[in-house]
Amino acid sequence: MNVSLSRLARLGGPLLSVALGLSSPLTAHAQDEGHYVLEKAVQVSRHGIRPQTDTAKLVEATQRQWPTWLVRDGELTGHGYLAASLMGAWQAEQYRQAGLLPAGCPQNGTLYAVSSPKQRTRATAAALMDGMFPGCGEKPHASAQSLDPLFQTDKMDFAxxxxxxxxxxxxxxxxxxxxxxxxxxxxxxxxxxxxxxxxxxxxxxxxxxxxxxxxxxxxxxxxxxxxxxxxxxxxxxxxxxxxxxxxxxxxxxxxxxxxxxxxxxxxxxxxxxxDTPHIARRGGSQLMNQLRLALEQGTPLEQADPLGNPPAAPLLVIVAHDTNLSQLRTMLGFHWTLGEYQPGNIPPTGTLAFERYRDADSGERFIRTTFVTQTPDQMRHLTPLNADNPPLQADFSLPGCKVTQVGTLCPLKDFAERLNTAIDRTALTAYRYP
Known part of the structure; x- marks a missing residue:
């Protein structure tokens, strides 16, 4: 489905955007002026900058030596850590402005962060926590096993x-x-x-x-x-x-x-x-099922899944791999082209964010789905992110969704049904968060 491609504008809500190529802010085109309250956010981020995962294979492929890095193959770099912390700082500031997070350190039960077991994802999760909550000592969770059914799904027999x-x-x-x-x-x-x-x-x-x-x-x-x-x-x-x-x-x-x-x-x-449908559904259904359950928490749609439910925190941070994000993107039918990147590209620390809003007047709930990423030069130069230097962003839209002052909102019930329809329930297994 089409999306509005955007850079973030200086507006009063979280993760707000203007369509690329338009000179006027999104609010000028809003179809609805309801009062929207951010109740829940679930974000799935790719790990940050790393070297190649296997230098020997690159040498074999090209018959030449490659530049050295300061860390081992596939591990998060110090530069990547700093870039991820800058993304985390920006994200947390948006959520604080929206009232989802308090100033300072998070209160008990308001945050749960989990990552894939790989070093680069665990280190990226730590960097995001440092950026979001500096000095608070927030520790993300990760499985002690080398394969986690939430992240390495496509390597496991059940999928x-x-x-x-x-x-x-x-x-x-x-x-x-x-x-x-x-x-x-x-x-x-x-x-x-x-x-x-x-x-x-x-x-x-x-x-x-x-x-x-x-x-x-x-x-x-x-x-x-x-x-x-x-x-x-x-x-x-x-x-x-x-x-x-x-x-x-x-x-x-x-x-x-x-x-x-x-x-x-x-x-x-x-x-x-x-991005082929069968491969994406087999590999992505486990994670998408957890996203659906998380977005339904605290609403009449909430249900107990016999295979396990995610922690009921207002902010759920998941740090994964580009494979995981591409599977979710394909299952959703979400397409974007941002800045200099190739269409659909998922750069280091690129984030697929799902935000649940409640219309304070009607009580109706909506989901905003957005992909946000730093530009190549923001990563290269470690540029702090703010209203003057925002990240790139794209909003997901479907028939029945509406453009509002807080972004493109889709009715929760319709969005949850879309996720449920996309899920291959034969590719699910029981899951307990670490």
Whole structure:
């Protein structure tokens, strides 16, 4: 579904936006002037900036050495920690202005933060808490196990995909023919080769045949495209980290726009594999079910799920991976294009936020769904976020939703039914929060 694409405006509610390209604020276009009270917020964030997850594979793919980082492969960097804390500070300020959070430290029972067990997600959750509640010592929760059914769902037996269905949907996304799709993307492969490989020397990723494969965990990928995707994502992470431009894409990019052009094959990986309906539903239903239950808490729709319910805190912070967010986005039908990023891109610390409002006059409840992210340069330069330097943002909309002074609001009952319909209940398992 279409969204209003936005940068945040200086307005009186949380996470407010103006449509990109419009000169007047959102309130000038509001269809409804009700008095809306923010009752609940659930946000799902990607982890912050990290290095590549496997340097050896990048070396193998390009036959050249890659710039070093100050942390181990796949771990949150110090720069990434600071960037995430800036995002947390901005988010908390919006929620305080809306009355969801008090000034200072959170009161008991008002906050629950949980992350994937990976180091980069645990560290990002800590950074968000430091930014939101500096000096308060808030500790996010995480499972002691290496696989958590809320986050590593697509690696676990209860949510395995049907290979035949998944492969058929991948082929449909490809346009029916894998090699024809590769040919269409040849200009992007050429651009990436020019940045990643040394002229006149072997370039294995570029010469690799594209093949649809399934690994031992049941996950599907397009071998060949997956390496190209990793190269582009690593270049983007180098830029966000603030590395010298001579190191970013080996000096083959001058600014954020040129770096993001090198991520088109990263986008293609999601278009062709991660965002296909069957793969997204199998991997995303567990998390989406918890989101639905959380948004219904404290309303007539609230229910006890035999598989377990989330903590009943006004603010639920979940720190996950871009795979998790892409699954939710696909199940919702939420599409965005923001700033220099590729369409649908989920940058480090990019956040999918669900806010529940109550109309103080009618008592009716609504959901605002928004995706918010720092710009590449805000991350690179560690720019504090405020009304003069807001993050990028997009609102989700459906027929029956309305534009208001607090954003695009969809009736809670209709939104909850949309989530419930999207969920594959055969891909759920019992869950207890750590």
């Amino acid at each position: 395995r995909v049907d290979p035949a269905i998944a492969k058929a949907e991948i082929l449909t996304a490809l346009g029916g023919d894998l090699q024809a799709a590769k040919a269409r993307l040849q200009p992007d492969l050429d651009l990436l080769k020019a940045a990643a490989c040394v002229e006149g020397k072997p370039c294995p990723f570029y010469d690799a045949q594209w093949v649809i494969k399934q690994n031992d965990e049941g996950r599907l990928k397009i071998k060949g495209l997956d390496k190209a995707s990793s190269l582009g994502e690593t270049f983007r992470l180098q830029y966000s980290e603030g590395k010298p431009m001579r190191e970013v894409a080996f000096g083959h990019a001058a600014d954020a726009k040129q770096v993001m052009a090198l991520t088109r094959l990263h986008r293609a990986k999601y278009d062709f594999v991660n």
